[in-house]
Amino acid sequence: MATAFATTHNLKLSFTTWVCPEWTIPAIVDGMQTYGYEGVELRAGKGHLHGIEIDSSAEYLSDARKQFDAANLAVSCIATSYSFGSPDIVERQKTINLTKKALQLADTLGAPYVRIFGGDIPNGLEATGVVDYVAEAIGECTDFAEKEKLRSMLLLETHGAFSHTKYVNEVTSQVYSPKLGVLWDVLHPLRVLESVEDTYDAICDHVRHVHVHDCDFNDDRTKLVPCDPGAGFVPLGEVIDVLKSGNFRGYLSVEVLQKETDPDEALPMWSKYLRSLITPEKKD
Numbered sequence: 001m002a003t004a005f006a007t008t009h010n011l012k013l014s015f016t017t018w019v020c021p022e023w024t025i026p027a028i029v030d031g032m033q034t035y036g037y038e039g040v041e042l043r044a045g046k047g048h049l050h051g052i053e054i055d056s057s058a059e060y061l062s063d064a065r066k067q068f069d070a071a072n073l074a075v076s077c078i079a080t081s082y083s084f085g086s087p088d089i090v091e092r093q094k095t096i097n098l099t100k101k102a103l104q105l106a107d108t109l110g111a112p113y114v115r116i117f118g119g120d121i122p123n124g125l126e127a128t129g130v131v132d133y134v135a136e137a138i139g140e141c142t143d144f145a146e147k148e149k150l151r152s153m154l155l156l157e158t159h160g161a162f163s164h165t166k167y168v169n170e171v172t173s174q175v176y177s178p179k180l181g182v183l184w185d186v187l188h189p190l191r192v193l194e195s196v197e198d199t200y201d202a203i204c205d206h207v208r209h210v211h212v213h214d215c216d217f218n219d220d221r222t223k224l225v226p227c228d229p230g231a232g233f234v235p236l237g238e239v240i241d242v243l244k245s246g247n248f249r250g251y252l253s254v255e256v257l258q259k260e261t262d263p264d265e266a267l268p269m270w271s272k273y274l275r276s277l278i279t280p281e282k283k284d
Contacts, residue, residue: 085119
């Protein structure tokens with residue numbers, strides 16, 4: 001039986017299927033209803049058991065969409081690992097072609113977004129030139145989305161070299177398309193010493209979707225270790241405050257990457273924690 005969760009704000013909850021890679025679509029729908037999530041972000045290209053891939057049959061995709069629609073739930077995003085940072089023009093063209101297919105996939109499922117990466121700056125190359133050809137490649141994809149009148153759009157994630165919002169903003173200024181936005185992964189800009197406030201100020205006009213997770217350091221502070229919400233250094237309360245102040249109306253998508261994660265433990269824990277930040281209990 002589904003549990004009722006009140007929504008009195010503009011922020012909605014989602015989770016990526018990294019949390020539950022072995023869940024089928026019926027299991028995902030049940031988990032969303034049980035644990036209070038309005039959307040799910042489907043990770044493509046990793047063999048997750050939901051089975052949604054760019055080469056899935058039209059019949060399978062139609063059936064999948066019907067299951068989400070019947071439950072009044074949303075596919076919040078199609079998450080790909082497509083990256084445009086390669087200096088090899090042939091490799092970039094392959095990525096462009098795959099990204100176009102991902103946009104069509106998202107459109108078929110009614111998903112508003114496709115997640116992409118800018119990539120890293122290859123050794124020995126000038127950052128300016130790399131950002132230019134990344135923007136050019138992404139621009140070809142957004143042109144396709146506009147020409148085909150697709151409802152879905154691309155989101156460039158703050159990840160890799162593009163954890164630096166100056167690189168993200170250079171791409172959005174060059175592409176300048178309604179079919180390009182930003183996915184704010186709240187962890188990665190912190191890793192390059194950007195504050196939450198500075199990051200959001202830089203990209204707020206383009207943020208459409210948000211990844212939330214928490215991390216701490218290992219004992220010698222040389223590696224990041226995923227942890228439960230509120231136990232690490234990611235200031236999630238501050239993230240939610242700036243989103244609420246900016247009247248953000250999208251999804252907070254829980255991304256938990258530990259292989260040993262039990263979704264039936266992680267998803268209710270994250271839902272409860274995020275809702276406590278979004279709508280704090282009033283004190284007498």
